[in-house]
Amino acid sequence: MSSPAPRPRLTQTSAAGLDVPVRAGPDLVDPNHIGEPGQVPFTRGIFPDGYSGRLWTIRQYSGFGTAEDTNQRYRFLLDQGQTGLSVALDLPTQCGYDPVDPMARSEVGKVGVSLSNLSEMEILFDGIDLGAISTSFTINGSAAMIYAMYLATADKQGVPREKLTGTIQNDILKEYVARGTWIFPVRPSMRLIADSILYSNEVTPRFNPISIAGAHVRDAGATAVEEMAYTLANGLAYVDELIRRGGDATRFARRLSFFFYVHQDFFDEVAKFRAGRRLWAKLLRERYGVTDEKAQMFRFGVVCGGSSLIAPQPMNNIVRVTIETMAAVFGGAQSIFTCAFDEAFQIPTETSAEIALRTQQILAYESGIARSVDALGGSYVVEHLTDQMETAIEKVMQEIDDYGGVEKAIEDGWLQLRIAERALERKQKIDRGETVVVGQNFFRRDDAKNEVAETFHVDPEAARKVMEKYERIRDTRDAAAAEKTLADLGRAADDDAVNLMPYLVDCAHAYVTVGEMVDTLKARWGEFQEPVRL
């Protein structure tokens, strides 16, 4: 005789801790708070016509092994209808180590493609017209160097710089908190970011020189409320820095963009985006006196999946990603990256990557959910949760202010500890069965742990090939030019008032490596000292 499996209970508290009414009505909604799509306060989106004017960008994160391997995957994805590229870089490139560095050797080409110098980026985009696609780089500590290499690649392709579209993540603050690819201490890092944003506004006016990201903090444990609060707080820190450097908020704010995770609680996520968009516009108006509507627009990309995906019964992750993508659409995202179902345990195979891409295409073109702008706007539940979310986000932002601001909270390790404690809480809730994860803590089948037929392996020879190419370029490049541009970079770094971007672009053209550029600056600025607190 078998007894039925234990079933979880439904509760009225959302994952972010909001009170979700069983029955919502007009008494819970303030109509003045909602507004119209494309208008202040932007609750209903930044465009009056939603996606009917322009669909979100379908942008799948990928990169592995050598630039040659990744170039092939990009061509495949573009052939399949993907509309933007998103470059995953390996850890040595992200942390500013050349592939031959002892700290780097075992990680070359593992979690992304190795791009140690311009010649690798030329291979990466071989046969891909940089004037015709937009490219996003998840790069932070060494973002200015990668951006410089992108400009140099465009120069080599003969693409005018002002035509370039795309994004560098370039958000160092959250790296200190969650993602860990920091290089320099906080202050010089903020300088480098301001340099790249101000330079980009002039030279590549259609390019997003920063994507202020909550995604990684979220995946590290933060709730949806905290994700948005920490991100907006970081955003304000960048705005302050840019203003200190003489930037004009009306101009640079138009090119600030954001990036978030979407996890499983559907209405939390929809409310989070609607509330965040409204709040950002309000902060720009109230704190900085920005009146230009475009400068108040909160443009964001999302990633669906991450730590909400699990290894047991991985095909279920396709369903999870579908729900999350719907939340992103109802939240008004400008670009969406859907994780492949096997990402909880490996780099996606071509098959799983294709399913993730098709998921977006099915939602975009079959389901009809993209026809009406902010289709859930006016829903009692959604508007009520959006209001609750906004209040909760403001409260967390106030806590950071009370502590002394984000820079201090990060340098002290206070924010990091808060997130670690939250991660433990999240894990314990799953262990106790308070948070339901189907196939993991409920409805688990230990005989069907891993249904994946296909496993992905990075070419074991990739690291060796990368190192050989690296030695070759160091041997064949114009040594005098490399030396001169590096020396110029060092001198420029000594003067805080100088924008370093032109010097980095010169270095890139001279095939100076990322590690060499980083080391030159490290010699002056030192390295970030991680505050380890538990």
Next chain:
Amino acid sequence: MNTSTDSTANVADGAATPLRGKRILIGKPGLDGHDVGAKVVALALRNAGAEVIYTGLRKSPQQIARVAVDEGVDAVGLSILSGSHKELVAEVAACLAAEDAADITLFVGGTIPAEDRAHLEGLGVKGIFTADQPLPEVVASLAASLG
């Protein structure tokens, strides 16, 4: 029957501190910045009674072995999510052996494909933990290894 629910409740109540008196080092070798798992496990082991030292990010295998010896720990846990676990675990194991500390219990957490488990066990790893595993299981497994 959802056994994880029962055992976690004990730990949360503070009734069970099976790791009391044990010193454990949690290390992040290499460049991988995903430290949630490392921190969550560190906090859970501490709640289970252990004295826990966490290295922070970006430590070389040599540095981790050095700290393990200097601090006289009973176990070293390595958190690796970058796919470099085979290389890094082998290096840490070799460094511990070179320091005459091969008796320190080695365990690993992170994104470890099932097919790599035997290889890591061959390097002397006593426990391999992934994200979907309940924390009480991790604690119990370590308590059993450490005696």
